[in-house]
Amino acid sequence: MAATGEVKVLGTWWSPFALRTIIALNLKSVDYELIEETFVPKSELLLKLNPIFKKIPVLVHNDKPISESLITVQYINDVWTSGPSIVPSDPYDCAIANFWSYYIDDQLISNLRAISAAGDDKVAKKAAIDKVVEGLVPLEEAFKSISNGKKFFGGDTIGYLDIALGSFIGWFKVAEALNEDVKLLDETKVPNLVKWVGDFVDDSAVKDVFPAIDKLVEFARVFLSKRT
Ligand code: GTX
Numbered sequence: 584m585a586a587t588g589e590v591k592v593l594g595t596w597w598s599p600f601a602l603r604t605i606i607a608l609n610l611k612s613v614d615y616e617l618i619e620e621t622f623v624p625k626s627e628l629l630l631k632l633n634p635i636f637k638k639i640p641v642l643v644h645n646d647k648p649i650s651e652s653l654i655t656v657q658y659i660n661d662v663w664t665s666g667p668s669i670v671p672s673d674p675y676d677c678a679i680a681n682f683w684s685y686y687i688d689d690q691l692i693s694n695l696r697a698i699s700a701a702g703d704d705k706v707a708k709k710a711a712i713d714k715v716v717e718g719l720v721p722l723e724e725a726f727k728s729i730s731n732g733k734k735f736f737g738g739d740t741i742g743y744l745d746i747a748l749g750s751f752i753g754w755f756k757v758a759e760a761l762n763e764d765v766k767l768l769d770e771t772k773v774p775n776l777v778k779w780v781g782d783f784v785d786d787s788a789v790k791d792v793f794p795a796i797d798k799l800v801e802f803a804r805v806f807l808s809k810r811t
Contacts, residue, residue, distance in 0.1 A: 598640065602794075633650040680744050699758070699761075720773060725744075
């Protein structure tokens, strides 16, 4: 659907959180302008639009800012009502999607961050890697029950949980590339999720905005070395 009013995203090409907002806009065929945040230092615009957390993404709709990636996805679903529904309309299904998205951010992504935060500490790094690998197993089970044999958590089209998890696929691949012999998305443990990765990145709402893995790996080498 054509955009109602002006839509901007304060984000970056490499941010998995900003990718959530962008994919949701693409699913609803909403035109937007991406304003690249450079971070060093944080822009005046970011400080003004998200003074509490000072993080991207910020979705700006008709000059009104909305922060927190999953809140922007919910907002986009609520405002652009035509096109595929991103958030399940059934309250129970919606609660389940919220539960797993909370799990993704609170557990899985925290453990993914812990891999790089471990630096040269091999024991801590292995523990974080194991936690990510094991942490994907409940999501494999959730996928089987929620997708009901279809391609996505959302069914035939990408939904809320696909966006929540799928936006991090590039960063899972970064962790694999930067850590020798590490397979996070392991076909023997999470075969359905491995197939889902292929379907997700091939989707028309995703493929043009999904960062090239080589470029992301090069970016991550520098980005992560500055943080540790
Ligand atoms: N909970 C927030 C959301 O969902 O929007 C998190 C947003 C966030 O952390 N954004 C980062 C930021 O603005 C940029 S994206 C970082 C991705 C790292 C991936 C590692 C696996 N950070 C600024 C800051 O922390 O000050």
